[in-house]
Amino acid sequence: MGRSPCCEKAHTNKGAWTKDEDQRLVDYIRLHGEGCWRTLPKAAGLLRCGKSCRLRWINYLRPDLKRGNFTDEEDELIVKLHSLLGNKWSVIAGRLPGRTDNEIKNYWNTHIKRKLISRGIDPQTHRPLNESAAVSTRFGYLNHEYPNTNTNNSSSSSSVPVAELPIMKPTIINAPSLDIDEEGSGTTTETEPAATHVKTEVNLELSIGLHPFQGETARGSPRSSAESRLRERSPYQFGSLCLCCQLGSDNGGECRRNCQNSKGWLFGVRPSALGSS
DNA sequence: AAGTCCCTCAACCGCCGCAAT
């Protein structure tokens, strides 16, 4: 039993985003903040599915994205985190400020995997290739389900305390411009080399605190605390209502409900999540 | 120069968990 589609497919664009679409999305979010993805496309004048807008924003247009090549430190951190978490890309991304889960996932599949294999390491088990083959055969481990990863599971959440995971700490973040590149090149601006936005330092000790803004939520992991919900929000998201709610035209109440469901509350946090009722 | 192969990565798809009703 599949879900009903998240939007009417008949009247939505698909495929690569145009410069104009990017600009509309950026302009809209700049004015109204994130939230209410379902109604955002209509409010922003986009013929796109809400999910598509969300993805485009998260993975490409967000102003705090780092972009540029991965550094050796990031490489190392990704490998380490993957050995602990398996394919929990969103959690891994939460430890690398300015990187998205999609970006890390792609980078893993195209670069790191190959690098590990060339070093004789099984990218799934992080053990020597011959050894991991033997181990997985003997114990029936699948993928990253081996003793020191704690990612066995159907519960899909790692038992590694997230707060104890390594993190790459940003020391300087200059908010990059939201402006769309004049040239466009099919997409949008790559403002400046990443290093000018985020200077990072790696701490591979497993005792580092939480990154202030990026969440460590994984599918299935607890997301109930107000703190973790707050952490999930980027600073520019806070206090946002969708356009229709701000204008008081909420599609007959539907949007108001949706916004309250999701991001409409103060700081994007439901009162109940803050402990009030 | 043309054709083919290979790689990268943006975007899509389907599913899940959670909260509201």
Place this chain on the structure above:
DNA sequence: TATTGCGGCGGTTGAGGGACT
């Protein structure tokens, strides 16, 4: 308690472009 609908996640696809023949 069951249903609904949303945001979010991980896996996968395919267009575009570079490398190679």
